[in-house]
Amino acid sequence: MFNPNDGFLYVIVTIVILFVIIESVFFLVKAWRRAEALKMDKKLLQNTVVSSAIFTIAPAVAILLGVIALSKALGFPLPWLRLSVIGALTYETTAAATAAAAQGVTLGNLITDPQVFAAIAWVMTLGIIPGLVLVPVFSKKIEKGLTRIKSKDQKWGDIFLTGLFLGMISAFLGVIFATIGQGLVGWIPVFVMIASAIIMLICGLLRKLFKWKWLEDYALPISMLGAMALSLPITNLVTAIAG
Structure with a gap:
């Protein structure tokens, strides 16, 4: 019988998360050294690091709750990986529930059917990939377009940015x-x-x-x-x- 909490899954997830942590520490050190080379105020740098660390506490608590909630059906490794690296609580829970419902199951009990589990894992994973592709490809073009709009008409530029922000908020309001x-x-x-x-x-x-x-x-x-x-x-x- 398939076990979503199998030790092999823990090993794979641990390797991936350790890689992400090492990568984060690497760029943190690089950024700090670059700031020192630019002779930036160390107090400002320390305050930035502290405030950023504190700012991550609230999302981390929400992520932990999400991992616990999803672990009842998907085990601990998969939700841990998806929510700790690149996934979002609102997206992952919705994607998992939708994929499960499409196969006639719910997320109330531990899923031991490998086909059902694999389908849910693929939906949760593939759905987030477009963001990884679209951001590096189109982010600079979008930023230049926004800058061009604001340079021509500051008022309409602010309205456009406000509209984008409200569109993002609307996605979360829909869940609420x-x-x-x-x-x-x-x-x-x-x-x-x-x-x-x-x-x-x-x-x-x-x-x-x-x-x-x-x-x-x-x-x-x-x-x-x-x-x-x-x-x-x-x-x-x-x-x-x-x-």
Whole structure:
């Protein structure tokens, strides 16, 4: 019987993740040395590294929760690989659920059918590859096009960038509002999003009232972690009311 938690899969995933970590450390050292060669302020560099490290905490917590959720059906190695290297929580869970549903199974129980598991793994992997190809090929052309638009008309350039940003946000909003037809319980993601927005608003007010400039770098991870913490009591409260 196929085992999604087989030791061989752990070995493969560990090798890939170690390679990515080594690559990240390599470029971090290269960037730091380059900054020193340009005589950049070391305090600025340290603050940048610290704020970037803290900024990764909130997404890391979400990724960990995603790995745990998907591991019930796909084992630990595959979700660990997909979510820790290049995958996104919103994409990977949707891709896995869609691929499973197409084969008449759900992600509730551990999948031991190798064909079903392989199909889900291929869907999760192939779906993210176009981004790897499109970014290096078209990113500079898109950037030049945006610069050209802003140089001709600053107002329309700002509107166009705002439209792109809202389009990206709409993709996430679709996931958040996808379950509202299920009743009050389906509104839980919306309530969590509102809680995150309120925390962000409070951070903005504190920044403005007390002149805490340092809060600008930490407002986003604070709001994300705060919403994650509040998601548990919100879920319990809404479930109790709906039940």
